[in-house]
Amino acid sequence: MSVIRWKEGARIEFDYVVVGGGSAGCVLANRLSADPSNSVLLVETGPRDRGLVDSIRLAMPALLPANLIDDRYNWRYVTEPQRHLDGRRLTWPRGRVLGGSSWVNAMIYNRGHALDYDSWQDCGAEGWSYADCLPYFKKAQTHALGGNDYRGADGPLHVIRRLQRDQPWYQAFIDAAVQAGYPSMATSRKVWGGWITRSTTERCSASAAYLSESVLARENLTVLTDTFVNKLLFEGKKAVGVEVEPSKTSTEPPKQVRAMKKVILSGGAVNSPQLMMSSGVGDAQHLKEIGPNYLDTEDDRVAFATAVRLTHEVLQQAFDEFRGDAISPFDQVQSDAEIDAWVRQNASTDYHPSSTNRMGLDTDPNTVVDAQARVHGLEGLRDMTGVPTAQLSTGLASITRRQYQPLLSKLKRPDLVNAQGFVNGKWVEGHSNSHFTVVGKVISPEAINYTPFTILTCYCVDPATEQEIARVVDMGEEDTRDAIAAAVLAQKHWKKTTPPVRAKLLKDWAAAISANTEDLAIIGSMECGKPLPEAKWELEFAVGVIEYFSHEIVRSSGFIISPGEPSQKVLVMKEPVGVCGIVTPWNFPYAILGLSLGPPLAAGCTTVVKPAGETPLSMLALAKLSEEVGFPPGIINVVTAKRERSEEVGRVLTSSSDVRKITFAGSTQVGKWLMRHSSETVKSLSLELGGNAPFIVFEDANIEKALNGLIRTKFANTGQACIASNRIFIHNSIYESFATKVVERVQKLKMGFPLEDGVQLGPLIGPSAVKKVTGLVEDAVVHGAKVLVGGKPSELGGNFYEATVLTDVNASMRISREEIFGPVVPLFAFSSEEEVVQYANNAVTGLAGYFYTQNVSRIFRVASELECGMVGVNSELVTHVGAPFGGVKESGIGREGSAEGLSEYLETKMVCIGGL
Numbered sequence: 001m002s003v004i005r006w007k008e009g010a011r012i013e014f015d016y017v018v019v020g021g022g023s024a025g026c027v028l029a030n031r032l033s034a035d036p037s038n039s040v041l042l043v044e045t046g047p048r049d050r051g052l053v054d055s056i057r058l059a060m061p062a063l064l065p066a067n068l069i070d071d072r073y074n075w076r077y078v079t080e081p082q083r084h085l086d087g088r089r090l091t092w093p094r095g096r097v098l099g100g101s102s103w104v105n106a107m108i109y110n111r112g113h114a115l116d117y118d119s120w121q122d123c124g125a126e127g128w129s130y131a132d133c134l135p136y137f138k139k140a141q142t143h144a145l146g147g148n149d150y151r152g153a154d155g156p157l158h159v160i161r162r163l164q165r166d167q168p169w170y171q172a173f174i175d176a177a178v179q180a181g182y183p184s185m186a187t188s189r190k191v192w193g194g195w196i197t198r199s200t201t202e203r204c205s206a207s208a209a210y211l212s213e214s215v216l217a218r219e220n221l222t223v224l225t226d227t228f229v230n231k232l233l234f235e236g237k238k239a240v241g242v243e244v245e246p247s248k249t250s251t252e253p254p255k256q257v258r259a260m261k262k263v264i265l266s267g268g269a270v271n272s273p274q275l276m277m278s279s280g281v282g283d284a285q286h287l288k289e290i291g292p293n294y295l296d297t298e299d300d301r302v303a304f305a306t307a308v309r310l311t312h313e314v315l316q317q318a319f320d321e322f323r324g325d326a327i328s329p330f331d332q333v334q335s336d337a338e339i340d341a342w343v344r345q346n347a348s349t350d351y352h353p354s355s356t357n358r359m360g361l362d363t364d365p366n367t368v369v370d371a372q373a374r375v376h377g378l379e380g381l382r383d384m385t386g387v388p389t390a391q392l393s394t395g396l397a398s399i400t401r402r403q404y405q406p407l408l409s410k411l412k413r414p415d416l417v418n419a420q421g422f423v424n425g426k427w428v429e430g431h432s433n434s435h436f437t438v439v440g441k442v443i444s445p446e447a448i449n450y451t452p453f454t455i456l457t458c459y460c461v462d463p464a465t466e467q468e469i470a471r472v473v474d475m476g477e478e479d480t481r482d483a484i485a486a487a488v489l490a491q492k493h494w495k496k497t498t499p500p501v502r503a504k505l506l507k508d509w510a511a512a513i514s515a516n517t518e519d520l521a522i523i524g525s526m527e528c529g530k531p532l533p534e535a536k537w538e539l540e541f542a543v544g545v546i547e548y549f550s551h552e553i554v555r556s557s558g559f560i561i562s563p564g565e566p567s568q569k570v571l572v573m574k575e576p577v578g579v580c581g582i583v584t585p586w587n588f589p590y591a592i593l594g595l596s597l598g599p600p601l602a603a604g605c606t607t608v609v610k611p612a613g614e615t616p617l618s619m620l621a622l623a624k625l626s627e628e629v630g631f632p633p634g635i636i637n638v639v640t641a642k643r644e645r646s647e648e649v650g651r652v653l654t655s656s657s658d659v660r661k662i663t664f665a666g667s668t669q670v671g672k673w674l675m676r677h678s679s680e681t682v683k684s685l686s687l688e689l690g691g692n693a694p695f696i697v698f699e700d701a702n703i704e705k706a707l708n709g710l711i712r713t714k715f716a717n718t719g720q721a722c723i724a725s726n727r728i729f730i731h732n733s734i735y736e737s738f739a740t741k742v743v744e745r746v747q748k749l750k751m752g753f754p755l756e757d758g759v760q761l762g763p764l765i766g767p768s769a770v771k772k773v774t775g776l777v778e779d780a781v782v783h784g785a786k787v788l789v790g791g792k793p794s795e796l797g798g799n800f801y802e803a804t805v806l807t808d809v810n811a812s813m814r815i816s817r818e819e820i821f822g823p824v825v826p827l828f829a830f831s832s833e834e835e836v837v838q839y840a841n842n843a844v845t846g847l848a849g850y851f852y853t854q855n856v857s858r859i860f861r862v863a864s865e866l867e868c869g870m871v872g873v874n875s876e877l878v879t880h881v882g883a884p885f886g887g888v889k890e891s892g893i894g895r896e897g898s899a900e901g902l903s904e905y906l907e908t909k910m911v912c913i914g915g916l
Helices: 023-033 052-059 061-069 114-122 130-139 168-179 206-210 268-278 284-289 298-315 336-346 393-403 445-449 477-494 499-515 517-528 532-555 589-603 616-629 643-655 668-681 703-719 732-748 767-782 833-841 856-865 898-903
Strands: 012-019 040-043 141-143 157-161 195-197 221-224 228-235 238-245 255-265 381-383 421-423 426-428 435-440 467-473 559-561 569-576 579-583 607-610 636-638 659-665 684-688 693-697 725-731 786-789 804-807 824-830 848-852 870-873 906-913
Touching: 012 023, 012 238, 023 040, 023 206, 023 221, 114 130, 130 141, 168 298, 228 255, 228 268, 255 268, 298 336, 421 477, 421 616, 467 616, 477 579, 477 607, 477 636, 477 643, 499 517, 499 532, 499 589, 499 616, 517 532, 517 589, 517 616, 532 589, 532 898, 579 589, 579 643, 589 607, 589 616, 589 659, 589 898, 607 643, 616 636, 643 659, 643 668, 659 668, 668 684, 693 703, 693 833, 703 725, 703 732, 703 824, 703 848, 725 732, 725 833, 732 786, 732 804, 732 824, 767 786, 767 804, 767 824, 824 833, 833 856, 856 870
Parallel strands: 012 040, 012 255, 040 221, 141 157, 255 381, 579 607, 579 659, 607 636, 659 684, 693 725, 693 848, 725 824, 804 824, 848 870
Antiparallel strands: 157 195, 228 238, 238 255, 421 426, 421 636, 435 467, 559 569, 569 906, 786 804
């Protein structure tokens, strides 16, 4: 834990300033500071504790009454005189200590009513139903009864039973309730003696659970106790920091602390709105008009009177043997008037004020924050006070954990996001126990200044430039060997399964993927930055591929040859290759996984998958679904590793004699490396490598179709596709007019954040991609190219690069030779068919090619002459689940998709049978 040394005139800066060290504040400080690149300040008005004696006193459950009245650790708020309580003032004990009210409350574990959460959802707070929040309650909890669908087993908050059901008075209470007209009490499993957050001997506070000594020791976390926050600091409508005062008795002047990213309020139901109001947020007069207003409505008074009568009734029946003399209310309090008077003189509160800064849509005048805790109408300010009306501090810890998970908050199934590897049917941490960061590509405009969280070891930081959405287990050599061993063991049984059995599993897997398309698309979109509709298309394609191979394997068979000898027969059999090492790229994580996993699984091969370090969550989500539909352990194994460790994993896969095939989609450079190292064990290879696709528009082309095709082939995934059109050849006679129309089309493309509606272009995969595209464009301009539109990184910042059109491009420029992988349209001119075919073939790669013409003879000539594995004629479609996918020259070896794709994973065996 860092300590601020106050210096005169110094402006202290942190990424995040968290105001209030209660339950929410402790969780926030823990989660935000878990990423060492974040600097975090937690400010608490109260102390951490005041020595050993008081520390023990706070922790002892038996000393609760003393803690409730000790103003050293308690705000002891006092209400205004309450008109309907005969002018009485009520006290509100609220914790004023690091850990907040979790140190001074009755430790009751209460999540709040499920209908509260569901009502949030109904009012527009998407992702906040009780079902959405349940996983986070479980993650925060270690329940004495163990884990199940509703309880957690390994969380930081320990929950034990307060009262035992086997006590004689417990059954007496149930009997009394039944006699009073509540028969369901006799069979209800929901009537318990209560649950509390404590260990056997001491309470489990938020600070004890989330701010352990190891957390407080983090260099990037500063905790200021005994420090008041006087006001919020604003620049226009943006919160930029706070003014703090070391203590009310200090002679030092107030200090200003700058929040470079966010100010987050977690001061509770009283302090958070008070700080906002005193800082000029909201109408100050409104605060004076509201209050507790106890018994202000007729419904309140009727409810209290009914409760008093019911208490009389229950305690006078089966509870008689335990009942002594009535203390309050006395037995003579019977009439409506007597009960009403008694309530006014004696009614109090359970000290659980909440929901003062309600969550909801900004169109609702009674709400303060939206579903991501952003204060309406302001930037840089979030508030964690909008909790359900019955919420206690232990539940608030779970809610806070839930709040700061924008990826998970958008998912119907947050459990699809995993941070562990998957080996032999188990989710594993790996031998090194280290993790790497997955960098997201921005969720929304607000995400530029917002740091969210994910689960397990997944922590997040600032997005637009590099938003880290997860920290995933970083696996290496030993883990890869474990995965291979699991695959080898599983191969013995998997290869013996019949095609119909494998087909059924593949169909079930495809159905599970389809059922979770929305969630999977969000995960994929956030990982690689592609617009959400494109991520959904990817999933549809992957499902189609998997379903295709579930049918193709049933049709696949060998054949019989009749040799010259009548007594002989030759059987040609198809058998699975064996264990396959599969290395996938980041740009189309689902589509490539469908092409790379569908055929080997159908053929009877087991797999060890190494997904790209940029996009491991997509593969892990698919592995989760494969587990759910019943794939046996060891069939699909997933080894996650950062880019820097990819070679380490690759060496194990290529050197192992147990791995019989390597499948890779990615750069030509890496493909060559895999070829060299696989040669030592003479492995079968399927390589789908780089491309530099020509796109040719002849003078007789349908221009509108050509424009449509160019936009689709160039800008899919913001140009980051191996089959993207990179070299655009336009006939001289239509060059100028075509260029003008391209610019018009490009200017209409919407660039933005992937999950926003209508976005067609997202960010590039990372800063290095932006640097490469920038370099290619600058080189072209230096050598004479003209920029018609774009030509620079976008004002959106981060990894965005403007959609760009270049003219006067020629062969001297790097952009004519290098794969662009970005939203740049370089327009080359040509004068003849022979010339343009030569230009198009002047490349070391040959994956895809496109051309537009209405001349039938030319269609056959050019399609034949282009040195490409796939050619689109008057069409941008070169991929189809039933068509072979692959290239020539340095674009790869083998084919994916179609029956040819299945044959890549089948060995041919000849068996000659004689003596027949």
